[in-house]
Amino acid sequence: MSTQPLTPSLPSISVIVPVCGRRSELRPLYAQYKAGIEAVGLPFEFIFVIDGDRTDASRALEELLNDGEDLTVISLTRSFGEAAALMAGFERAQGSVIVTLPAYHQIESQDIPKLVAALGSSDMAIGYRSPRYGNLFDRMRRSAFHGLVNFVTGARLQDLGCGARAMRRQVFEEMDLYGDQHRFMAILATRLGFRVSEVAMRQSPKDRLQRVYRPKEYAHHVLDLFSIFFLVRFTKRPLRFFGMLGAATFGIGAAIIAFLSVQRLFFDEKLADRPALLLGALLVVLGMQVFALGLLGELIIFTHARGMKDYRVQEVIQYPDQYPGTVTSSVDVTDVEPGEGRNSEIRHTAPPAMTA
Amino acid sequence: MTGAKVTTETGPELPGARASQTPRPRLSVIVPLYNEQESIRPLYAAIVQALGDVGCTFEMVFVDDGSRDDTAEIARQIARFDSRVRLVKFRRNYGQTPAMAAGIEHARGEILVTMDGDLQNDPADIKHLLEQIEAGYDIVVGWRHNRQDKLVTRKIPSRIANVLIGKVTGVPIRDNGCSLKAFRAELIKSIPLYSEMHRFIPAMASIAGPRVAQIRVRHHARRYGQSKYGLSRIYKVLLDLMVIKTVTTFASRPLRWFALLSVPLFLSSFAMLAHTFLTLVTNRSQLSLPLAGTGIIFLASATILLCSGALAELIYSRGDIRDNEFFRLTQTIQRHPGDVSKARPTQPVTTIS
Numbered sequence: 147m148s149t150q151p152l153t154p155s156l157p158s159i160s161v162i163v164p165v166c167g168r169r170s171e172l173r174p175l176y177a178q179y180k181a182g183i184e185a186v187g188l189p190f191e192f193i194f195v196i197d198g199d200r201t202d203a204s205r206a207l208e209e210l211l212n213d214g215e216d217l218t219v220i221s222l223t224r225s226f227g228e229a230a231a232l233m234a235g236f237e238r239a240q241g242s243v244i245v246t247l248p249a250y251h252q253i254e255s256q257d258i259p260k261l262v263a264a265l266g267s268s269d270m271a272i273g274y275r276s277p278r279y280g281n282l283f284d285r286m287r288r289s290a291f292h293g294l295v296n297f298v299t300g301a302r303l304q305d306l307g308c309g310a311r312a313m314r315r316q317v318f319e320e321m322d323l324y325g326d327q328h329r330f331m332a333i334l335a336t337r338l339g340f341r342v343s344e345v346a347m348r349q350s351p352k353d354r355l356q357r358v359y360r361p362k363e364y365a366h367h368v369l370d371l372f373s374i375f376f377l378v379r380f381t382k383r384p385l386r387f388f389g390m391l392g393a394a395t396f397g398i399g400a401a402i403i404a405f406l407s408v409q410r411l412f413f414d415e416k417l418a419d420r421p422a423l424l425l426g427a428l429l430v431v432l433g434m435q436v437f438a439l440g441l442l443g444e445l446i447i448f449t450h451a452r453g454m455k456d457y458r459v460q461e462v463i464q465y466p467d468q469y470p471g472t473v474t475s476s477v478d479v480t481d482v483e484p485g486e487g488r489n490s491e492i493r494h495t496a497p498p499a500m501t502a
Numbered sequence: 503m504t505g506a507k508v509t510t511e512t513g514p515e516l517p518g519a520r521a522s523q524t525p526r527p528r529l530s531v532i533v534p535l536y537n538e539q540e541s542i543r544p545l546y547a548a549i550v551q552a553l554g555d556v557g558c559t560f561e562m563v564f565v566d567d568g569s570r571d572d573t574a575e576i577a578r579q580i581a582r583f584d585s586r587v588r589l590v591k592f593r594r595n596y597g598q599t600p601a602m603a604a605g606i607e608h609a610r611g612e613i614l615v616t617m618d619g620d621l622q623n624d625p626a627d628i629k630h631l632l633e634q635i636e637a638g639y640d641i642v643v644g645w646r647h648n649r650q651d652k653l654v655t656r657k658i659p660s661r662i663a664n665v666l667i668g669k670v671t672g673v674p675i676r677d678n679g680c681s682l683k684a685f686r687a688e689l690i691k692s693i694p695l696y697s698e699m700h701r702f703i704p705a706m707a708s709i710a711g712p713r714v715a716q717i718r719v720r721h722h723a724r725r726y727g728q729s730k731y732g733l734s735r736i737y738k739v740l741l742d743l744m745v746i747k748t749v750t751t752f753a754s755r756p757l758r759w760f761a762l763l764s765v766p767l768f769l770s771s772f773a774m775l776a777h778t779f780l781t782l783v784t785n786r787s788q789l790s791l792p793l794a795g796t797g798i799i800f801l802a803s804a805t806i807l808l809c810s811g812a813l814a815e816l817i818y819s820r821g822d823i824r825d826n827e828f829f830r831l832t833q834t835i836q837r838h839p840g841d842v843s844k845a846r847p848t849q850p851v852t853t854i855s
Binding site for chain 1: 793
């Protein structure tokens with residue numbers, strides 16, 4: 147950026163590194179990344195986003211700036227999460243290609259050109275660590291998680307945890323990330339109609355260390371899975387999900403009550419002494435309430451449907467009239483005259499006053 | 503944004519950009535296309551031919567729904583030498599309703615006609631649809647006379663669905679699946695269209711109280727390609743039907759409907775609790791715990807339903823769809839003894855033979 151400012155019209159790369167909880171020494175990391183990006187051979191800029199108060203990271207980046215390194219450092223006042231950090235970085239990014247890289251040694255930086263090159267045939271490229279290290283338990287856990295995600299979303303991704311992604315500027319522009327959605331960027335991009343490809347990247351030796359996950363993180367993963375599940379499946383049609391769930395609950399409850407009523411009427415068992423009645427009534431009203439929730443959701447969609455489009459237009463093509471005043475067409479309809487002359491022919495019956 | 507590795511095509515023209523340059527055409531023909539590379543040229547020719555006879559200004563909006571064959575390329579070639587053709591290209595396949603919605607959004611005509619891209623509809627019928635719009639109807643739907651499709655997988659399910667849809671929505675249209683429909687643009691542009699609602703456009707539009715007519719149209723056997731529907735859609739149709747019914751009935755006065763739902767719960771809970779209370783006072787040993795519990799559950803549930811109604815009211819008031827704004831789209835105003843509208847339908851759907 148010291149030579150000339152990047153412009154989106156020229157191919158150029160903006161590298162965004164969100165500095166969050168897990169981070170390595172930024173100095174050697176930056177050196178490696180820079181070497182990897184330079185190998186691409188396009189103008190580039192580096193943007194580091196420090197998510198909250200990370201004193202060591204700020205100090206390291208300050209030193210880099212003092213050394214005359216060409217990079218932008220954005221500090222957030224509190225920790226907003228990785229998705230917010232990425233968005234903050236993107237707001238400053240000028241390049242036509244956005245590359246996000248993790249703030250720790252996760253992949254070998256020599257593979258970065260491969261990642262960027264994959265954009266030739268797709269809109270977004272996400273890395274996956276291959277070969278991946280880890281013990282049997284880790285591998286099982288990972289494949290279970292990814293299997294679930296792929297099953298739910300219909301994607302075919304192998305490594306959602308990989309922070310190395312490259313995408314065209316447009317992809318990021320249309321994305322509205324919040325919470326922990328950076329992990330599911332590839333899935334969201336697919337939903338927006340972009341082509342996503344996966345690129346094998348060698349895992350950095352420093353990433354091979356055993357990483358201990360606390361139970362809290364597992365819980366977060368599962369909740370993430372839930373949120374992406376709803377986002378992908380039911381945000382457009384809430385009643386489909388809630389209605390089905392509600393109808394099933396209602397049905398079971400109604401069956402229990404019907405069974406009890408039959409027993410009461412024909413076999414003279416006292417209805418009031420049966421705790422099962424309680425269960426039946428509970429299920430019936432629960433079913434109704436779940437259904438009502440779905441209805442509320444559907445009402446939200448319905449009342450905002452005009453504002454949100456569930457499709458993305460790539461382009462609108464219309465060529466200007468080459469010969470203004472005449473109608474050009476390939477078919478033999480030469481007798482069609484443009485203008486008001488023919489119009490009046492069909493307009494002679496004035497439509498009733500319908501518009502106000 | 504063109505470069506060695508990264509190329510992105512962005513259309514230089516926005517839909518609004520040209521709107522000021524050319525006058526608004528009378529008619530827009532909207533055709534969603536999905537893998538119709540063989541059909542598109544004959545379709546274009548047939549539309550131009552048919553509308554040349556009608557002789558009003560028109561435009562065509564082709565919506566390429568992420569086709570994987572040459573549909574988009576052929577449509578682009580057509581657009582290149584006919585400025586009346588506008589091609590809206592989707593980034594991927596989204597389905598027929600989004601394609602229709604995009605077509606409706608990008609169309610500029612005063613009357614919008616939608617039709618299938620597979621040549622099964624006959625563009626020559628557009629003329630008849632237009633006549634009915636001119637006569638004062640807001641929506642004219644075609645019904646396929648002598649339908650050329652498979653009996654068991656297509657025609658019988660469709661007949662059952664049509665009866666069901668008619669009964670549930672109160673808009674008894676013979677053939678909801680026929681894409682050949684004509685709308686007044688202001689009306690259809692204000693109707694929310696999402697998910698897989700294209701089959702239910704007349705039912706959705708019923709919130710605006712339109713005058714609907716149906717006329718017989720021709721139907722040809724499929725010439726090219728494969729039919730894109732199977733039996734799998736039945737389940738979705740049923741669910742969508744339920745959604746439309748509830749949304750259109752609940753929409754204008756949500757609190758009232760939720761309250762209505764909660765009334766029986768309130769009543770039965772009061773009865774149960776009263777009974778419990780009486781036994782508590784008179785005959786303590788006969789006290790029935792499950793009954794009391796059920797009463798309490800019902801009471802809680804009724805309260806929550808009532809609160810949901812209030813929430814629904816809030817959602818509705820913050821949304822951008824007002825039931826009481828739709829009347830402007832369909833009202834008739836009489837100020838002189840002479841101006842009586844020609845179409846005064848007495849039933850929800852007028853069948854014109």
